[in-house]
Amino acid sequence: MPSFDFLPLLWWGLPLALAPVIIHLINLLRHRKVPWAAMEFLIASQKKYRTRVLLRQLLLLLLRVAAIVGIALLFAQPRWRSAVGAFLGGSRTAHIVLLDDSYSMSDRVGESTAFDRGRGVIERILEELVSSRHSHELLVGRFSTISSTDSATPEDLERKETTRWDVTRQMVSPQSVQAIRNEIKSLVVSQSAATPREAILAATEMIGFGSGTSNVLWLITDFRSKDWKVADETAAALRQLSDQGVDLRLVDCAQGDHGNLTIERLDVVGGVSAKGVLVPLEVTVRNSSDRPVRNVSIDFKEDGAARPSVRLEEIPARGISSQRLESIFSTSGSHLISARLENDAVAVDNTRSTVIDIADYVDVLLIDGDPNGGSRTGDAFFVAAALAPGSGVATGLRPRIEPPRALGELDLKTFDAIWLMDVERLDEAEVAAIERYARSGGGVVFFLGPRSNATTINQLLYRNGDGLFPVPLAGPVDMLVDSVEKSPDVIVQDHPVVAVLSGQRNPLLGGVSINRYMAVERGYIAPTGSGLRRLLELRGGAPLAVERPYGEGLVVAFLSTASPTWNNWARGNPSWVVVMLELESHLAHVSRKALSLEVGDRLEVKLIPGTDESEVDFLLPPDGAVLRVAGTIDAAGSMTAELEAATIAGPYAARWQRTDGSEAEKLFSVNVVPEEGDIERIGRERLDRTLSGVKFTLEKAAELRPDSESFAGISLVTPFLYGLIVVLLLEQFVAYLCSYHSLSRSNRIG
Incomplete structure (x- = not known):
């Protein structure tokens, strides 16, 4: 049987269907006296065509009532949830949930982060779906783990689901809900700067390969300006989904507007990177708030040992401030310099490090x-x-x-x-x-x-x-x-x-x-x-x-x-x-210039065949866990050992043996993408401009109350719209037949 997404609009609209009937009855009470000589001819004509005229007028009345009822139904958003719906293509609903896990989602307000609130939204969606009497499929993925594929065959997508999606496509049932709930609770925010674009493209590939006849895309993110202010490709992807009839549900996990400090840069600036020589360094901090920040202290470490702090007198609103310092290294080789701010709303971008290679000369x-x-x-x-x-x-x-x-x-x-x-x-x-x-x-x-x-x-x-x-x-x-x-x-x-x-x-x-x-x-x-x-x-x-x-x-x-x-x-x-x-x-x-690596980049060690052994141990932060990687030789004879991607920020080390028994080491410094620390919100008005032409709903995470009835079954909006157009065309045709039209002058003369 049909149900409606906005049932109150239906109850308000249906009484308006009585308007044509009331207007018709009022017109029957209005009599006019018209002088007419040939009454016998008029009475004869009325007896002959009375039934035909009454049928046309009744049909016109019914069409006008149907038009008003159709408009009310369109506003009420009808859906079909019966066996007929299954016959037309199934009444199962597929839910694709995209959860933003970029590090801006670690923005903490009170006891919870934006990511905690996003994860809570998924749990509420799950609880609603399992309590529904309808069939629902669920697919959940984080921004950092999913991306679009070059091919879109069912086999490729099935493989991609298994390796990249946190919750693979499955039916939501009392038997599966606990396993899904445990998987959702285990999700953690990443240190990446993943954007919505790749995740939405990945979702576009998954839609259409499931068994659901209606699709709901949940986009759970913090809507930062850097991702949405200029987002032509993202808007185009959402527009394509909207045009295909996908129900787009956008959920905002951020709370309040507040600032954040980010260490944007820590680099050698000039000088000579040699032992016994002053090496000048510069640290830059960005303020993403609308107010200046004063007396910002930055702590430094050199090869793990504490160094004197430096202080920034003032960082202007939405601006940067830099401070120089100098180091003298008594030994050659790789040295690690790190800088740290006091923790604020987003903690991960308060630390930055760099590796300086010091030579003898x-x-x-x-x-x-x-x-x-x-x-x-x-x-x-x-x-x-x-x-x-x-x-x-x-x-x-x-x-x-x-x-x-x-x-x-x-x-x-x-x-x-x-x-x-x-x-x-x-x-x-x-x-x-x-x-x-x-x-x-x-x-x-x-x-x-x-x-x-x-x-x-x-x-x-x-x-x-x-x-x-x-x-x-x-x-x-x-x-x-x-x-x-x-x-x-x-x-x-x-x-x-x-x-x-x-x-x-x-x-x-x-x-x-x-x-x-x-x-x-x-x-x-x-x-x-x-x-x-x-x-x-x-x-x-x-x-x-x-x-x-x-x-x-x-x-x-x-x-x-x-x-x-x-x-x-x-x-x-x-x-x-x-x-x-x-x-x-x-x-x-x-x-x-020091090698600048960011989270997600590949770490690479060049080995010399015959001089270096073929295996490299990568020591990973934060606790120095060891990952052994075997080197590969390319067509040119060069040997390389690669760590596919650095998933967290911090110092990495690569160690390997040489054929003469000596040990070699190379240090890497991996940092977060500083632009992700800009937590400025886009706001609803600018989001509407960015997503112009896209039909979507936007809700706050704290206020979201998912209703499985509102997106289960087949939407009847499109067929009702076509039916309304047909009714309006018929109404115009019947109204023309029921009205009086004088003959043209030529016909009267003939």
Whole structure:
């Protein structure tokens, strides 16, 4: 028999069906006297057509009553729950439940988290279904464990259910309810940043392969802005389900609007990662609340040992604040640095760690353009002296001076940066080698001088902007002496390398005299998007030092000499050493950047066949559980051991034996995705805009009262709608037959 989702609307609408009858009776009481001469003809006609007219009027009355009843039924949302429904396709309802387990669901308010409330919603749905007298199927999965498949055959989906869904598709019955209840209680929130999109696509694949004739999709999540503000693919998937007649039930598990602090970044910023050298680090904290937060303390640990805390005075509303600190490592190897905030609403993003690989020395390659080499007055000597001054001053850098041919002979990846000093010419192989190095993230510096040829550089290195060199050159130019205003020859630009020298009339740069430089081609304007920046400018506005990205790396060109040939900067001026060290740090920041891994990423260890054993032990957080993984050899002969996915944040270690009996170790730092810590709510109004055209219901988890009767059986809305259209068309046709229509003038004349 039929039932209705909104029965009160039916009771309010049915009395309106009496309106046509009442209007008809009122019209019968209204008599008009019309003068008429030929009464005998009128009486005869009335006797002849009386029955036909009464039948048409009765049919018209019934059609109008039926139209009003049909509209009331549509508003009441009828469903069919009888044997006829089973004959039409079955009266079983399939429930697919998608539970958000991203770490924002660990947001705690009072004694419960959003995930606890979501799990409680599933338990209430289960209790309602098992008490129903109708048949229900249930399928439950968490966002982080389910994703769409490339194929959608029944066999693939059956396999996917077994491996990915927490509760596989099954009938809800008194016999199965306890096992389902135990499975739901065992679900825990993950540390992933899983989004609704993949889960909804997975649900789309499962709909249609079950035995249910009606489908209900439960989407239980916290509706954070980051997932729903711009969600075109998610909205498209839900729109497709809605168009297919799937009943979409959205449940909001979050409570209240409050902020959260997230450690967004912990990285090495510049410096040299070598033992005995100060290594600068920077920690950044994001505030996702609408109010500023003050006096935030951050605790640090270095290889497990506590370090002094740092304090952030204020983090602006919906903004970030950063603080720098320094470490000195006495031993080479991998070192673990961790930062931690006090616990707040979401605890898992209050911790972040990074692994720093400390070397004994960092090698820097200096290409000396002097064919004689080794001169204590050449460019390479002055750069090497700045990078490694000696006399007890540790920089961690080890300059290596080589001729240009070394570019084609050495493994350039082993060098922190490459400096080319007044090189007359490079062959094609050497140019190709240094361009590969820069494209892959290396830093390159050019110093020009008497041996540098503008035409050669333009042809081989600039190549109309496609090459390595940042700008086209015109040739060497003498710098005119300013004997009147006596302005400084060098002007500092807005760039981190020379930030320490910024300020008007800097005394360190005031003593620098430029006698000669290589001029940039007249009229040259950097293309939009080239990334060209100036570090230093000459009096008069000509560039002295420029920078341009090349691939993943950076290239800097000083348009004068490093030695005191065209200028006197390197002769006893402390700013020379400062700028050279800052430049080396700036160039190498890409290659020195620590490996950043997030929850869900693969951990990979490269092994050397014949040198390393083939098995690797991965030590997993938080308690150091060991997982042994066998390495695999690919077609190229490379051997790799992989941990498929890191499921929780924390430090990981990989240990393996070498064939000579020694042990090797590699540390990994895995962190949560910081964007997931932004717990801003989207709100109903914006959600309606995002899901425009999607028919859904949205309820609060605490207020949800699932009613199995409201979604059991077959929806009759569509057939009733088609029936109503037919009734309205018939009503118009019968009304036309019952009305009076005068003949056209031509018919009357004929």
